Amino acid sequence: MSVTEQEKKYIEEIVEAKFKELMSGRKRRMAIIASKGTLDMAYPPLILADTAAAMDIECSIFFTFYGLDIINKNKNKNLQGPSLANPAMPVPMPNIIGALPGMTAMATMMMKSWMAKVNVPSITELLNIAAETGVKMIGCQMTMDVMGTKKEELIDGVEVAGAAAYLEYAAEADITLFV
Template identity: 55%
Template structure:
């Protein structure tokens, strides 16, 4: 029998360090809802965990090159939004743009990173970005439309990753 020389644990006697894992589903494509998964994932990797986010349905816009910097927050039917307007006024042209500007100003004033900055931060720290293949097919999104570092994956591939997660959440 040959000793397993690849297994350094056998030599050093150290316990293996298995990082915890966070698996998130990001299903929303609004500016406000793009933040929570990125905040959680950037925190997880800062704690020494692994983290992966499955961007599906409208959430895929967060990985879309032409859209990730243009996410909006609705003024209509959003009673907790930045502009608390009656729906009749919130539906007027320009109201969503105004609510979006206001939310971006809140974020800037609080020195919070923008969504593109958060994507860079999390990618640099090794967060996995899964792009939902079905969403791409349904919404006509091609691989070239996605930001660098996005892996196209179906539900089985994500569940394979999430099966080893310690914390899983749907956003």
């Protein structure tokens, strides 16, 4: 069966209209995987998630591997900025100095003061905003098993799920990010 150009155009128009109709009733969705547990890598997923929530984008963060520390009540106030292999720091630190005892604490302190100077919210504040604005936060079950982390150690309102459950959510997402 052959289709004329006119018929083809007509079909495309119908499909496009139907697509728009289906999409209009649905919120945009963002799925982020947070896999790092250093202070500098805790900011991007939380900042993006909080901003998404403020933009009416449905958002969830899957905290896996070291990223689980970001939602660990006992650890997330003490996330450290790496002093080693971090050449992008505003004050570059040679690795041979960065490896000395106490340098990680110093890099962390410096980073916190830079952030505070321009009024960037703290990790705790960003997590509170996320919880208040409906960002879904999910702890990785497998990571919890590996690290021996209990659900009670995670901040309130966090769900626990595995890779398949998260991928099912992410499959419907318009934006997917791995941090």
